Amino acid sequence: MKFGVVIFPGSNCDHDCYYAVQAVIGKPVEFIWHQDTSLKGFDAVILPGGFSYGDYLRTGALAKFSPVMQSVKEFADKGGLVIGICNGFQILTESGLLPGALMRNVTRQYICKFLDISTETTNSPFTNQMTKGKVLRIPIGHGDGNYFADPETLKRLNAEDRVAFRYHGENPNGSLENIAGILNEGRNVLGMMPHPDRSSEAILGSTDGKLIFESMVNALAGAR
Amino acid sequence: MKATVIVTLKPTVLDPQGMTIQRSVESMGLPEVADVRQGKYFDVNIADGVSPDRGKEIVQKLAKEVLTNPVIEEYRIVWESR
Numbered sequence: 001m002k003f004g005v006v007i008f009p010g011s012n013c014d015h016d017c018y019y020a021v022q023a024v025i026g027k028p029v030e031f032i033w034h035q036d037t038s039l040k041g042f043d044a045v046i047l048p049g050g051f052s053y054g055d056y057l058r059t060g061a062l063a064k065f066s067p068v069m070q071s072v073k074e075f076a077d078k079g080g081l082v083i084g085i086c087n088g089f090q091i092l093t094e095s096g097l098l099p100g101a102l103m104r105n106v107t108r109q110y111i112c113k114f115l116d117i118s119t120e121t122t123n124s125p126f127t128n129q130m131t132k133g134k135v136l137r138i139p140i141g142h143g144d145g146n147y148f149a150d151p152e153t154l155k156r157l158n159a160e161d162r163v164a165f166r167y168h169g170e171n172p173n174g175s176l177e178n179i180a181g182i183l184n185e186g187r188n189v190l191g192m193m194p195h196p197d198r199s200s201e202a203i204l205g206s207t208d209g210k211l212i213f214e215s216m217v218n219a220l221a222g223a224r
Numbered sequence: 225m226k227a228t229v230i231v232t233l234k235p236t237v238l239d240p241q242g243m244t245i246q247r248s249v250e251s252m253g254l255p256e257v258a259d260v261r262q263g264k265y266f267d268v269n270i271a272d273g274v275s276p277d278r279g280k281e282i283v284q285k286l287a288k289e290v291l292t293n294p295v296i297e298e299y300r301i302v303w304e305s306r
Contacts, residue, residue, distance in 0.1 A: 058293055094293065101295040106240050148237065148296055174240075 001220050003029040004042040006072070008063050013049035013085065016197040021046075024200045025213045034066040043220050044081035045072060047088030049141070049195060059102060059144045060090030069095055081125055081216055082189045086142055089181070089191035098184055098191045099157070100149030102142075106174025110143040114205060116168040117180045117194055121161045124183055125219030126190045129211045135168050136208035138194035145193040147175035147182075157182055164190055225270040225279040226304040229287045232263035237296045266291055 003021045007014045014031065021029040032039070039045060053062035063069065069091070076082045076097055084092040092098040105111060119127055119134040130136075149157070154176060157163050165181035173193075181192030196209025233239045239261050246260040268286065270279040283301060292299045 057291070061290075061293065093295075099295075101293055103237070103296060104240055106238070108240050108244060150295075174238075 001027055001043050001217065002041055003027055003044045003046060003216075004032045004039065005029060005046045005048055006032045006034060006068055007048075008034045008050070008052035008066060008091075010052045010054055011048050011050035011087070013087075013195065013197055016195075017046045017048045017085070020197045020200045020209070020213060024210060025217060027217060032068060034063070034068045037067050037071050039068075039071045039075045039080070042075070042080070044083070044216055045075060047072070047082070047084040047091050048197070049086030049088060052087055052091060055144075058094065060087060060092075060094040063087075063091045064095040073097065076184070076186070076189050079186065079188050081219065083126060083212070083216070084189075084191040085195055085197060086140075086145075086193055089193055090144065092189065092191040097189050098182055099153045100147055100182070102144050102193070103146040103148050103174075104144050105142070105146050105172070107172075110141075111145075111172050112139070112141040113172075114139045114199075115170055115172060115194070117165040118168040120163045120166055121183075123161060124164060124187045124190065124215075126183075126212050126215050127164055128218055129215040134211075136165075136194075136199075136211065137206040138196060138199045138209050139205075140172060140194050141198075142173070142193055145173040145175065147173075147179040147193075149176065160185070162187070165192055165194070225274065225276060225283075227268045227270075227279075227283045228302040228304070229266045229268060229283065229291050229299055230263060230302065231265070231287075231292050231297050231299045232261055233296055234298050 005017045119130040162183040166178040196212040199206040199209035242260040242262040249257045287299045
């Protein structure tokens with residue numbers, strides 16, 4: 001079982017993700033440079049947070065042209081696990097791997113703080129270690145996390161049980177229907193604005209984020 | 225060949241930045257400003273020797289597939305006349 005963490009120019013949570021998998025979860029992990037095109041040997045790919053390409057044009061918009069993204073698409077099509085955190089979520093929507101878009105926060109401010117999200121489905125390789133409704137304490141750190149999708153897409157996401165997480169109690173950024181994370185049709189791609197990589201150890205203030213990585217490990221172990 | 229691509233949020237999408245500008249302008253004593261929508265524009269220069277038809281095609285592709293996120297934005301192209 002091997003995890004990969006993609007490094008785009010401007011990624012800044014790549015080491016956090018690497019550390020969470022290697023030191024906290026105790027699974028093999030390697031960095032993947034954005035110019036690489038082979039994902040051979042990887043079972044799960046993490047698109048980390050940060051400011052890929054300086055957030056130029058639109059957040060996540062230029063990363064989709066990185067050579068590695070074509071491979072990530074093919075990897076996802078074959079059922080490989082892909083999790084995009086924060087900027088990674090923005091890259092997944094821009095690349096068309098997930099529907100909708102992340103717009104400027106409705107407050108127009110960059111927000112960095114701990115908040116609560118509720119687990120909306122346990123039917124995914126990212127949430128199988130939670131119970132439905134389980135509230136997780138996980139920090140956010142973003143300026144563009146305001147989830148938007150047209151009414152039809154929202155209806156479909158709800159009908160297909162593809163909303164993974166919703167903000168609980170407080171909606172920090174104006175996201176439609178308090179959406180904090182969504183799954184693709186195949187349920188093997190998750191995008192979320194909150195940072196499980198920043199909440200996997202007690203010293204960081206919460207260990208709830210660890211449940212997401214543990215769910216992935218559990219799913220991959222079951223798939224063997 | 226030159227073109228300007230103007231990208232704006234779709235009318236159905238809320239524009240918090242435009243709304244803030246409108247409110248600020250109101251408080252500076254211009255209540256007549258009913259609405260402001262913020263967008264961006266790109267000046268595109270096509271290399272010499274490219275046919276006008278091909279140039280148009282390239283600018284349209286760029287506007288549609290790179291400069292605009294079709295989920296939330298729309299674009300229009302202003303062609304520079306010679």
